[in-house]
Amino acid sequence: MPDPIRVLVVDDHPVVRQGLRTFLDLQDDIAVVGEAGDSASCVAEARRTDPDVILLDLRMPGGDGVEALRALRSPAGGAPPVGARVLVITSFTDPSAVLPAVRAGAAGYVYKDVDPPALAAAIRAVHAGHVLLHPDVARMLADGPAPAEAAHLTAREREVLAEVARGRSNREIARTLGLAEKTVKTHVSAILTKLGVQDRTQAALYAVRSGLDTAS
16 A cells, blocks of 8 residues: 555634535545644644645634745745645635645645535645645636747657646546656746746646647
């Protein structure tokens, strides 16, 4: 059996953290490795526990989830950025409220009234490399300012980027395009470098805003 997905739970309400931990610990393939109640402790715990996925609340005292996201993605004291995928869990129902978090690098979001099995499925999805963007959020991103200048991507890199924007993992992209998974990983690394972004979530946002996600 593969190693379980290591999850850090971040919410300022202890009862919410306990509820999430209780449910997630029942999953054979998920293990809660830590908890945090604010932005600063989120970053500290992420660096200490090295989770695969961070389940992050947006509204917290002493700095919101967006600030935590930016701190996670920035090197500090010689330490590299935290590489965990971030899944926002929020009570905000207005899609525009999660835009800053998505732009800051969140791999997706779910609402706090999500069914527990759907939450576990979302954690597995972002861990597998998927980007969970609600159509309304994607539409708002597409309606925003277009990138100043398209990066010089090869035809194959544009194909790979379009698949990333559709939320597909490297394995799924390899199967779709008839490539080796290692080759897809190389293409994704080149795309991130050329676009000047840190992760595939930001690359997916670039594709959405450039219209590459709808290219055939």
